[in-house]
Amino acid sequence: MLRRGLQTIVLIGVACAIGFSHAQLPIQPKTSESAGYLPGPEVARLASLGFDALVADFYWFQAVQIAGGPQGPVGQSHRIGALVDLVTELDPWVDHPYRFAALWMTDDVAAIRMANELLWRGIEHHPDEWRNRFYLAFNHYFYLGEHAEAAEVLEPAIGMPKAPRYLGRLVARLKGQDQGLDVPAAFLRELIARAPDGYARAHYERALDEIETERRARVLDRAREAFRERHGRDIEDVAELVSVAPPILRKLPEEPHGADWKIDDRGVIVSSKLRYRYRPKIDASNREIIQSIHEKGTGEEEEEGGS
Amino acid sequence: MSHHFRAIAAIAINTVRDAVRNKVLYILLFFALLLIGTSFLLATLSYVERERILQDVALAAIRLFGAAIAIFIGVGLVHREIDRRTIYTILSKPVSRVDFLVGKYLGLVATLWMQLLVMAMGFVAVSWLTEAPLAAGHAIALAMTGLELAVLVAIATLFSSFATPFLAACYSVGLYVVGHVTRDLRALGALADSEGVTTLTVWLHRILPDLASFNWTIEAVHGLPLPPAEVGWAAVMGVGWCIAFLTVAAIVFDRRDFR
Helix, strand or coil: CHHHHHHHHHHHHHHHHHHHHHHCCCCCCHHHCCCCCCCCHHHHHHHCCCCHHHHHHHHHHHHHHHHHCCCCCCCCHHHHHHHHHHHHHHCCCCCHHHHHHHHHCCCCHHHHHHHHHHHHHHHHHCCCCHHHHHHHHHHHHHHCCCHHHHHHHHHHHCCCCCCCCCHHHHHHHHHCCCCCCHHHHHHHHHHHHCCCCHHHHHHHHHHHHHHHHHHHHHHHHHHHHHHHHHHCCCCCCCCHHHHCCCCCCCCCCCCHHHCCEEECCCCCEEECCCCCCCCCCCCHHHHHHHHHHHHHHHHHHHHHHHC | CHHHHHHHHHHHHHHHHHHCCCHHHHHHHHHHHHHHHCHHHHHCCCCCCHHHHHHHHHHHHHHHHHHHHHHHHHCCHHHHHHHCCHHHHHHCCCCCHHHHHHHHHHHHHHHHHHHHHHHHHHHHHHHHHCCCCCCHHHHHHHHHHHHHHHHHHHHHHHHHCCCCHHHHHHHHHHHHHHHHHHHHHHHHHHCCCCHHHHHHHHHHHHHCCCHHHHCCHHHHHHCCCCCHHHHHHHHHHHHHHHHHHHHHHHHHHHHCCCC
16 A cells, blocks of 8 residues: 555656656747758758658648747848758759748748749749749849849740730839839739739738838829928928918828828938838848837837837 | 469459458558548647648558558468468469469458548548548559559568568658658758768669659649659559569578478
8 A cells, every 4th residue: 555655656756757747848840940950952862761751741730830930030041041941952943942942931031032032943843834934033123122023924924824914014014114113012912813812912911011102102202202392491391281371282191000201310301101112122231221210119118019 | 374374363352351460450441441430539629721731641641550550460361371381281282382472462452442442432532521622643653542542562472581570660661751751851852961871772772662753642642733744754663662572572481491
């Protein structure tokens, strides 16, 4: 009886020790951490022992988990790139992963260039797939500001199976070095229409929202210029464009979600929602501005929450 | 000549009967069918190309469990007969050792192909239920898997003709692994600075069975055209390897002393 009681106590003690030590360990899967080990494509191919497609699927699941995970794809471009590189080396005839890379690898110029390399691999293995060229042209135009390259990449897609008819016009505009907002808007509308999931759609819709905000901001820029010419001074407030007699604008363009217009520290008219102006490429300076706004924004929200 | 065929056929039929009574076979088959059946659950982890992932997993299950059955049943092929002392009864009849070995080999290959057929039916059923595309490429890929399994059984037969089941399993698994990497090793060797490494990897690829040439699953799943010449030469090479391994096995087995 005593022996059985002792055995039970020991078992309970061991169970508690296991439970306690287990509770000290992190619960996040190691694969979602950026520091996780990834083999090179050659090593992965060797280790797959002929089950290349299955191993490719395994790494694909990891890439999907990073993009759709709690931390999201921000700051994970290079990890996603390494995973998609593995997937497409092991099974280069996969279709969507090439465009998945283009969608989520936007953290910096190096990541975008790597996504472009992956898209070229996709084009090599799916020469009749117009979407890979479309994404590649979008990257060249939207992030890298390379209009000529974008046109060159997109031109062969005209007339490919299922390619939309407007591609010809888009290429013509790209060749004409169109600096307007219609080209990025056309790209983004197409990407929204063909987004494979809600996350991707939301990503592009945000970019399109920025362009629509920019359209309205440019109306205000022109009105501001007219104000300067008429009054020989700059506006003190955006509302002055409406309140001055006679008014330059009958009313200010409406921003969604109750946002209004203001002049920021650099003297630029911005929406209070977005707080920066759209630029067709993500260069280092733009990144810094967006980052500082986000950091400042987080601080303000905390203060508001505290008060 | 005809009495050789009769003897081989009789041993082969007996081997099939013996093999289908082996519980290990059913356990492996059960897990293979389970994995094929649940492959659609794995495919749901992705939000795109689910049909492709489903077929990748199902075909990998067929190849993996097929290889496991080939090796783990194959390595006991001769040893079981010696252990049960039935080999003495068989060889005391007008049956040569070569007839015995070939009969055992063909019996096990027939058993494996029946298993492959069952797994293929599971694959077709899952693909059909999930509306994943099926084409002639899938049939060719499965047929080439069948040929790869025949080569594996020949390898297992060779090792089982002189080694214990444990060692024969180790050798067979080793050769299976090496057989799947020789092509990649050759490609890596070509990039090496050392001439010796390059030559070594080229010769490894030449003298060892290139099992990667029987793998057409990626092409089948993506609906890519399968080059007839390449598939044809792989088939010829597969038959050649089966004959080569069986010949060596027969030579070794013929000289073996059972006392």
